Amino acid sequence: MPQYQTKVETDVIVIGYGAAGGTCALTAARHGAGVLLLEKAPEPGGNSLVSSAMMIYPKQVEQKEQFVEYLHQVTHGTTPRVLVQTFVDGLLQNPQWFQDLGGELEVYDYKLSDPSLSYYIPDKTFSQLPAARNLNLELRRLKQTDSVPERTGGARVWNLINRNVRAQDNIEVMTGTAVVEIVKNDLGQAIGVIAEHAGERFFCKARKGVVMTCGGFEYDPELKTQYLRPQEIQASGWPHNTGDGVRLAQKVGAQLWHMDAEASAIGIRPEGWEAGFVLTVRRPGFIYVDSDGDRFVNEARLEAHNAGASIGEFNLPTYKFSRLPSFLIMDEENGRGAPLAMDIFSYNVVVKGYKWSADNSAEIAKGWIMVAHDMAELSRITGIEQSALANTLGGYNAQARAGVDRAFGRPPETLKPIDPPYYVAKILPLMYNTQGGPRRDEHARVLDPDGKPIPHLFAAGECGSIWGFKYQTSTNFSETIVYGRIAGTNAANLPAIENFNSPQLR
Numbered sequence: 001m002p003q004y005q006t007k008v009e010t011d012v013i014v015i016g017y018g019a020a021g022g023t024c025a026l027t028a029a030r031h032g033a034g035v036l037l038l039e040k041a042p043e044p045g046g047n048s049l050v051s052s053a054m055m056i057y058p059k060q061v062e063q064k065e066q067f068v069e070y071l072h073q074v075t076h077g078t079t080p081r082v083l084v085q086t087f088v089d090g091l092l093q094n095p096q097w098f099q100d101l102g103g104e105l106e107v108y109d110y111k112l113s114d115p116s117l118s119y120y121i122p123d124k125t126f127s128q129l130p131a132a133r134n135l136n137l138e139l140r141r142l143k144q145t146d147s148v149p150e151r152t153g154g155a156r157v158w159n160l161i162n163r164n165v166r167a168q169d170n171i172e173v174m175t176g177t178a179v180v181e182i183v184k185n186d187l188g189q190a191i192g193v194i195a196e197h198a199g200e201r202f203f204c205k206a207r208k209g210v211v212m213t214c215g216g217f218e219y220d221p222e223l224k225t226q227y228l229r230p231q232e233i234q235a236s237g238w239p240h241n242t243g244d245g246v247r248l249a250q251k252v253g254a255q256l257w258h259m260d261a262e263a264s265a266i267g268i269r270p271e272g273w274e275a276g277f278v279l280t281v282r283r284p285g286f287i288y289v290d291s292d293g294d295r296f297v298n299e300a301r302l303e304a305h306n307a308g309a310s311i312g313e314f315n316l317p318t319y320k321f322s323r324l325p326s327f328l329i330m331d332e333e334n335g336r337g338a339p340l341a342m343d344i345f346s347y348n349v350v351v352k353g354y355k356w357s358a359d360n361s362a363e364i365a366k367g368w369i370m371v372a373h374d375m376a377e378l379s380r381i382t383g384i385e386q387s388a389l390a391n392t393l394g395g396y397n398a399q400a401r402a403g404v405d406r407a408f409g410r411p412p413e414t415l416k417p418i419d420p421p422y423y424v425a426k427i428l429p430l431m432y433n434t435q436g437g438p439r440r441d442e443h444a445r446v447l448d449p450d451g452k453p454i455p456h457l458f459a460a461g462e463c464g465s466i467w468g469f470k471y472q473t474s475t476n477f478s479e480t481i482v483y484g485r486i487a488g489t490n491a492a493n494l495p496a497i498e499n500f501n502s503p504q505l506r
């Protein structure tokens with residue numbers, strides 16, 4: 001077994017510097033702990049930096065318990081209620097926490113600021129659940145001010161957190177430093193990590209606790225294949241989220257959970273781009289067809305975070321993913337009239353600085369959106385039989401003219417015939433994030449397969465999120481803050497470890 005030299009000693013080690021890591025570090029530091037924040041990427045930020053950071057709230061605080069019940073029903077038995085309750089308790093403390101950092105939450109009504117997004121985000125994702133009845137929810141986000149002027153919500157929050165972290169002199173941040181192993185002593189307590197920086201591996205000692213905030217596995221092809229669906233599922237976020245947390249957790253005997261849960265939209269990933277672009281069609285003249293040319297869904301009511309799943313469905317009778325690829329076919333009003341991509345978030349927008357053209361002309365010129373002047377050309381572009389396309393478009397157009405979508409019940413105001421030229425994009429399920437990772441309890445402690453805490457090991461955020469099964473929109477970001485705070489508090493308040501015996505240490 002290789003042995004490592006100790007390079008740094010501190011109280012709490014936090015693995016991964018996104019919102020969960022930053023919140024955890026800040027909280028632990030404010031409880032008097034020395035903190036080492038290790039980030040694999042050259043610059044920190046994670047999915048948090050490129051996120052919209054919308055946060056869903058019950059409109060009236062009196063509906064708190066109903067909201068807990070609703071979220072618990074959404075998890076469908078995959079998460080003990082106490083973790084949901086803890087989340088909602090913390091959610092209600094988040095506004096004060098933001099205020100203490102120098103920020104302020106505001107209500108965000110997307111229907112006022114951009115009505116076309118009604119194709120995109122209903123507040124209450126699963127209104128059919130019993131607990132959803134009469135439950136009033138609203139979206140909140142960090143208000144844009146002179147001190148947080150960024151356009152993207154996540155960038156605002158992350159920069160606010162980062163400023164506070166940098167002002168705290170008991171937090172050391174090391175970037176370009178990947179944690180490759182969590183080290184336990186002979187009592188099974190987490191006593192630190194093996195980290196790698198510039199090709200050198202060394203031990204970082206944690207006297208009180210180790211916290212895993214290293215995100216999900218959106219960019220790990222093998223984990224995606226095993227736990228989600230084939231690799232066609234791509235992502236819009238941070239490319240350094242490659243599932244390290246899953247492997248680190250397995251190596252120290254943690255229980256995994258929620259490995260098959262994710263939140264995904266519909267998008268495109270052009271050749272040569274690591275991350276994809278989330279699409280949003282803003283006008284009525286459009287449909288999605290599968291690789292056989294059939295429509296398969298009410299296109300106008302696909303909730304963003306569950307939309308990807310509808311494309312990823314496996315077709316047992318044909319034994320193929322018949323919706324991979326699918327195609328978006330739209331009219332000129334959509335093709336030239338409004339930007340097809342969401343231009344407020346994602347890795348490409350925030351980190352790469354990509355500016356999508358207002359009339360899609362640049363993307364049409366690049367071939368990301370293709371133009372077909374007739375059915376024959378549409379067939380050539382998509383590889384779908386012309387007769388199948390003619391049948392589907394003919395059927396849809398007739399129903400649109402009649403104002404009744406008999407096939408999928410699309411509301412009349414969202415129906416409009418699609419006439420040539422056709423604008424076409426090859427679409428994919430595009431993840432915001434995965435949810436799986438080490439299982440935690442309500443104290444953010446990582447559990448072993450028997451449900452016992454692994455001493456001195458914690459997790460927060462997307463690395464083993466509490467959201468299993470389906471996803472209520474805009475709950476991931478708040479979770480990073482709530483459980484980041486809990487993990488930071490609990491790690492900092494542990495008694496210091498005295499035994500650092502491990503065969504891995506010199």
Ligand SMILES: Cc1cc2nc3c(=O)[nH]c(=O)nc-3n(C[C@H](O)[C@H](O)[C@H](O)COP(=O)(O)OP(=O)(O)OC[C@H]3O[C@@H](n4cnc5c(N)ncnc54)[C@H](O)[C@@H]3O)c2cc1C
Pocket residue numbers: 015016017018019020021038039040041044045046047048049050051052053054055154177178179180213214215216236237238240241242244245345346347431432433460461462463473474475476477478480
């Ligand atoms: C485009 C987009 C929009 C979104 N919009 C919303 C929204 O509006 N509302 C909402 O609730 N959620 C949203 N989400 C989801 C939400 O933003 C994320 O789930 C959340 O930010 C995750 O935060 P985190 O701190 O857990 O992980 P991250 O912010 O991803 O941070 C993890 C960090 O760990 C680092 N890391 C990984 N491995 C290692 C290692 N071995 N050693 C050291 N460091 C490591 C990574 O580089 C990364 O910096 C969105 C996500 C995306 C991509």
